[in-house]
């Protein structure tokens with residue numbers, strides 16, 4: 040399917056690896072110009088190179104990168120100093136750490152809310168009016184399946200991301216919807232990334248098991264019996280950014296191999 044977004048400009052955050060990289064790769068393969076952001080310049084440069092040398096990339100698609108912490112005012116200013124008129128924005132930053140809510144102080148909450156609620160809201164605020172003026176825009180927020188099925192040790196994520204979800208539900212249905220701008224959340228279940236492996240390694244250590252044993256047990260709990268790949272996550276993201284998805288807005292799209300047990 041031709042997604043009809045060749046030549047558009049996308050900002051993809053948290054894109055040196057994992058799900059953000061998967062989204063950038065899928066967009067580049069559609070001929071979209073991408074500006075990728077992550078904190079570490081070296082890893083980001085290597086990822087930009089990987090995107091540029093991708094066999095499937097149409098030659099017209101360019102790749103730029105800005106090394107910045109997207110959760111800070113300065114980081115966002117560095118990105119928008121490079122370019123402002125993005126047609127597509129994929130918001131993403133690292134997820135908050137797991138733990139017991141009794142141990143989280145105000146600073147821990149502020150950090151989680153900053154990264155997983157206020158940063159996407161700031162990015163939306165900075166870009167949607169330009170998109171609306173040009174008659175086309177796509178925002179995809181990478182959130183988590185924890186928004187629909189909360190995980191007790193991920194309270195910081197459950198809380199902060201629910202705030203973003205509520206905000207998006209409202210703004211997506213504002214007059215932006217009639218101006219060609221869609222805003223959706225893409226909710227990963229378990230995807231094979233460094234973050235997933237890191238979380239599993241912590242769990243394995245806690246119960247004195249190997250990483251393989253814990254990963255296997257988790258896989259068996261997923262109806263698909265496997266973890267998702269960043270590449271397939273990226274393809275769903277690219278579809279949400281497509282012309283064809285223009286009538287989809289304000290949605291929470293779950294990609295979890297069937298793990299969410301509810302009917303709706």
Ligand code: NAD
Nearest residue numbers: 053055056057058077108109133134183229230232233234
């Ligand atoms: P990852 O750790 O593999 O990659 C995260 C990327 O974001 C990296 O490129 C990192 O450099 C970048 N990043 C982190 N903090 C940043 C910041 N402040 N500014 C700019 N870049 C930053 O993680 P992932 O598995 O790709 O997860 C992406 C998001 O999806 C996270 O919020 C995570 O909590 C959420 N999530 C992931 C899964 C999963 O199974 N992988 C499941 C549910 C939710």
